[in-house]
Structure formats: C-alpha cells, structure tokens
Amino acid sequence: MSRYVEPSSVTGRVRVRDVTVVDPLDGTRTPGQDVVVEGNRIVSVTATGAPVPEPHVVEGRGRFVVPGFMDMHMHALNTPEDVDGTYALMLANGVVGFRQMSGSRALLKSRREGTLPRPAGAPALRATAGDLLTPLNAGTADGAVRAVREQHRDGADFVKAGLTTRETFLAALREANRLGIRLGGHLPADLDPREAARGGVWSIEHLGPGVTVFAAASSREGEVRARNATRKLPPIPRVRMPGADKLVLKLVRRMAVNPATLTSEPEAHAYELADGSYDQQKAEELAALFVEHTTWQCPTLIRVHTQQFGDSAEHTEDPRRRYMAPGELRAWDRSAKKFARLPGVTRNALQGHWAAQLRMTKAFADAGVPMVAGTDACGAAGIIPGFSLHDEFDHLAEAGIDPLTILRMTTTEPARFLGQEGASGRVVPGMPADLVLLDEDPLEDHVALRRIAGVMRDGSWWSRAELDAVLERVAARPGAH
Structure with a gap:
C-alpha cells in the first residue's frame, strides 16, 4: 500500500481515444489515434473510428501521448524502507522508471527475491549496481577486480x-569487460577520459565529474591536469573491519549532499584555467571519440547546478521543498551554510563553470554523443524527485538542446542505453503500458513535458486531478527523500 497514491480505478482494458501519438524515434506526430492497453501492455494503436463500448475510456482529443519518462541517474532505493514519498512524486511527474546508482548486496538480494517495495504507481527499477567502488572495496587493483567479480556474481546490472x-x-574496467558487465560512473581525477572511452567505459556521469573531461578540451590541458592532480580522495577506510561498510556508506552519503563544498582552491583554479582555455576543435575531437566508442553521457545538469549554486535562493527557497x-x-x-563559507574565489570558479558545462553538453549533442537524462535525486541537496527531471529538461534546453532530443533522452535513448531497444520507449503495440498524456505538443517546446493531463503506469491510469491529490497528500505528510 502507498501512503500517498490511491490504487487506480481505471485499469484492465483502457482506451485512450482520439489522441495525437508522438513517436520519439522518428519525431512524427500521428493525430486521431486510439491507444488501447490491456493489462500492462499496449495492444493496439489505430485510427479513431466510431465510439466503441469499453470499460474505461480516456478522452485524448487535442492532447498528445508520449512514452513514460525515465530518470537514468537516481538513488531512490537508498531508503527502500521509506521510498513511498519519492515514488509518489515520480508518478505525479510522469516518471515511470529509473536506474538506481547506489546498490548493495542487500538490494540485489531483495530484487532477486521479489521483496522490493512496490506501492501503487511505483516506477520500474530498470537497472541497479552493487556497492559503489571506493577505497574500501577497490583500494587496490586486485581489490577492484574482486569487487567487480562479486557484483557480477550477485546479479548487478552494472558496476x-x-x-x-x-x-x-x-583494473575494474578490464575485469568488467572480461565478464561482460558494464562499468560506468565517476572518472577519477588522474584519468584521461579518452583512455576511459577507448577502454570501453559504459557511461560518464555529471560530465566527469569535476574538471577531468574539461581538461581534454583545453588548449592548456597539461597545466589543467597538473592543477587537478591535487584533488584527493576523501579519508575513507581502506581496510575491511566490522562496521566498515556502514561507516563508508555514511561518509559517502554525507559527501553526496553537495560534494562542491569540498572543493579546494587549487581545484577552483583548475576550473578557471580549463574554462578560460576551451578549445572547440579538441572538444569536437573528444565528442567524436565518444561517438566512436559509444561512450554514454548522463549530464545531470540539475545536479551540478544545485552543487555549484548551493546557497542560492532558487534552491534554498524552492517551494517544492x-x-x-x-x-x-x-x-x-547544513550543506547550504557550508557552501556559503567557501572562499570567494572557489564560489566564483564553481559558478563560472556552469556556462562551460552547458557549452560542453551542446557540443556533445551536436556531435551525436549518446546521452540520457538523469537527475541524481534522493540524497542530493536541492533536488526534488520527479520534479527534478523536468528541471533537467529545462537545463538541457538552456544548453541549446532541441525538444525532440530532450524527449528522446528520457524515452527511446534509455531503452537503447540499457540494451533494451525495441522493448520500451515508444507508443506501439507490445510496449509497456507506461504513458504520459500531455496538454501541449512536446515537439514544439520541451515545457510541454510538464503539462501533464494524466499518467498511465503499468496499465493503471491516474488523471491530473488524481495526481494533484497525490501531491497534496505528500505535502501534508512530507516523506520524499
């Protein structure tokens, strides 16, 4: 049961009538269509004819239907015992699936046994890692290899x-490739992203993070890397002992609230040097390499914005809190106060880096680098689950990404990213009954993705009024993480 989402009364066989179907794959709009779902699958998409007696009909005239949205970088299951509020906000914002970026043996075991929480309207867990690679479990090359083997054995989808x-x-990447399990995440400060791409890394998160990727697009790359080399790993135990796993998890989650508060002045200077020596040709060469090796990017622009503007009223006074x-x-x-105490030179460098992140995102998009939308919601300061995916769309548009590409980044591209191309991400027969009904055309303006008239998750339908009631219940008993 959910504390916030009432079970749908519109389920079973449902007809969404006389709607314009938007196909993210080819960018077409087909008006005057009836989309029929039965159970958890789309069974037909046909031209609207005379009304047909059905148990449930959703009127779609003048509206647009798209596949449900995917958030490809989340931590919703950091709190599996209390995920209800997070899932409710995701449903209300059309988010029907996600990639869990911080797993554990316990989480993998729960998934195998089918005991993960699944309240009404819950999104689908599309992929999860095992334990994060840290100095505790991957402090040496041999340790990293063992960690990858353990996660592969335990059924992780990626490392x-x-x-x-x-x-x-x-070392972890080579072993992952040998075993056939994907590896992605954060690039270390001393690694060239071109080496990671050539080595077969699956995905790079947060455009790095840090200055690592931006150094590769700098005319003064050696100097940038030399300054960035001062970046140190946090003081995480390297020796396993009773309770060490829990201690490391606590330290990582505390840092994850806003890692930018740990930025040193040498790192700040590295940002300034990289941003001031941007080389468009080198950026294009890097992008071409990512295309060649299918090195996915999940920019999480909303995440980097909340980090680099950590005490701005935009985030600290967000009414959605x-x-x-x-x-x-x-x-x-607490994190906002810590950010406010950073030296002025550090704050200026972090905030000045925003323009460079938008520029790099656009360069990657223009070159055809594969990208998916993600938010880093759940544990990160200023990021409101569900709503944050729409914030991400706003920032992608700010970078100059067109509406169709944004729609693809949250529908068809996640399916391709997860190796499930043809199994989700479109409104065609056989696809999951995960749909979002929009009041406006999403190919005209990405803002239309916010104009949600209703959401179908796993064949169950919630109208706008019902979604608003969900939000009111969450506000009355705040419980999102």
Whole structure:
C-alpha cells in the first residue's frame, strides 16, 4: 500500500481515444489515434473510428501521448524502507522508471527475491549496481577486480565507479569487460577520459565529474591536469573491519549532499584555467571519440547546478521543498551554510563553470554523443524527485538542446542505453503500458513535458486531478527523500 497514491480505478482494458501519438524515434506526430492497453501492455494503436463500448475510456482529443519518462541517474532505493514519498512524486511527474546508482548486496538480494517495495504507481527499477567502488572495496587493483567479480556474481546490472584512482578504475574496467558487465560512473581525477572511452567505459556521469573531461578540451590541458592532480580522495577506510561498510556508506552519503563544498582552491583554479582555455576543435575531437566508442553521457545538469549554486535562493527557497522529509531538509540546509563559507574565489570558479558545462553538453549533442537524462535525486541537496527531471529538461534546453532530443533522452535513448531497444520507449503495440498524456505538443517546446493531463503506469491510469491529490497528500505528510 502507498501512503500517498490511491490504487487506480481505471485499469484492465483502457482506451485512450482520439489522441495525437508522438513517436520519439522518428519525431512524427500521428493525430486521431486510439491507444488501447490491456493489462500492462499496449495492444493496439489505430485510427479513431466510431465510439466503441469499453470499460474505461480516456478522452485524448487535442492532447498528445508520449512514452513514460525515465530518470537514468537516481538513488531512490537508498531508503527502500521509506521510498513511498519519492515514488509518489515520480508518478505525479510522469516518471515511470529509473536506474538506481547506489546498490548493495542487500538490494540485489531483495530484487532477486521479489521483496522490493512496490506501492501503487511505483516506477520500474530498470537497472541497479552493487556497492559503489571506493577505497574500501577497490583500494587496490586486485581489490577492484574482486569487487567487480562479486557484483557480477550477485546479479548487478552494472558496476558504478565512485571514488577510484586511474589504476583501480582501469583494473575494474578490464575485469568488467572480461565478464561482460558494464562499468560506468565517476572518472577519477588522474584519468584521461579518452583512455576511459577507448577502454570501453559504459557511461560518464555529471560530465566527469569535476574538471577531468574539461581538461581534454583545453588548449592548456597539461597545466589543467597538473592543477587537478591535487584533488584527493576523501579519508575513507581502506581496510575491511566490522562496521566498515556502514561507516563508508555514511561518509559517502554525507559527501553526496553537495560534494562542491569540498572543493579546494587549487581545484577552483583548475576550473578557471580549463574554462578560460576551451578549445572547440579538441572538444569536437573528444565528442567524436565518444561517438566512436559509444561512450554514454548522463549530464545531470540539475545536479551540478544545485552543487555549484548551493546557497542560492532558487534552491534554498524552492517551494517544492514542502514535499521533502524534514531530515532531508535539515541536511540540505547544513550543506547550504557550508557552501556559503567557501572562499570567494572557489564560489566564483564553481559558478563560472556552469556556462562551460552547458557549452560542453551542446557540443556533445551536436556531435551525436549518446546521452540520457538523469537527475541524481534522493540524497542530493536541492533536488526534488520527479520534479527534478523536468528541471533537467529545462537545463538541457538552456544548453541549446532541441525538444525532440530532450524527449528522446528520457524515452527511446534509455531503452537503447540499457540494451533494451525495441522493448520500451515508444507508443506501439507490445510496449509497456507506461504513458504520459500531455496538454501541449512536446515537439514544439520541451515545457510541454510538464503539462501533464494524466499518467498511465503499468496499465493503471491516474488523471491530473488524481495526481494533484497525490501531491497534496505528500505535502501534508512530507516523506520524499
């Protein structure tokens, strides 16, 4: 049961009548269509004819139907015992699936046994990693290899590199390739992203993070890398002992609220040097390499914005904070105060880096680098689950990404990214009954993706009025994480 989402009364066989079907794959709009779902699948998409007696009909005239949205970088299951509020906000914003970026043996075991929470309207867990690679489990090359083997054995869909060095990252990557499990995540400060791409890394998150990717597009790359080399891994235990796993998890989650608060002045100078020496030709060469090796990018622009503008009113006074659990807000507010105490040179470098991140995102998009939309919601300061995916769309548009590409980044591209091309991401027979009904044309303006008239998740339908009621219930008992 869900504390916030009432079970749908519109389920079973449902006809969405006289709607314009938008296909993200080819960018076409087909008006006057009836989309019929039965159970959890689309069974037909046909031209609208005379009304047909059906148990459930959703009127779609003048509206547009698109596949449900995917958030490809989340931590919703960091709190599996209390995920209800997060899932409710995701449903209300059309988010029907996600990639869990921080897993564990316990999480993988729960998935195998079918005991993960699944309240009404819950999104689909599309992929999850095991334990984050850190100095505790991957402090040496041999340790990194063992960690990858353990995750492969436990059924992880991919391995996430978090706090590694060039040596341990590449050792983990080689073993992952040998075993046939994907590896992605954070690039270490001492690793050239071109080496990671040639080595077969699956995905790069947050455009790096840090200055690592931007150094490769700098005319003064050697100097940038030399300054960035001062970046140190946090003081995480390297020796396993009773309770070490829990300690590391606590430290990582505390840092994850806003890693930018740990930025040193040498790192800040590295940002300034990289941004001031941007070389368009080198950026294009890097993008071409990512295309050649199918090195996916998940920019999470909303995440980097909340980090680099950590004490701005835009985030600290966001009215949507009313949905968040009180403990989350206390952690966010402590982080904002810490960010405000950073030296002026550091704050200026972080905030000045925003323009470079938008520029790099656009360069990658123009070159055809494969990209998916993600937010880093759940544990990150200022990021409201569900809503944050639409914030991500806004920032992608700010970077100059067109509406169709944005729609693809949250529908068809996630399916391709996960190796499930042809199994989701379109409104065609056989696809999952995960749909979003929009009041406006999403190919004209990405803002239309916010204009949600209703959401179908796994064959069950919630109208706009019902989704608004969900939001009111979350606001009355704030419980999102």
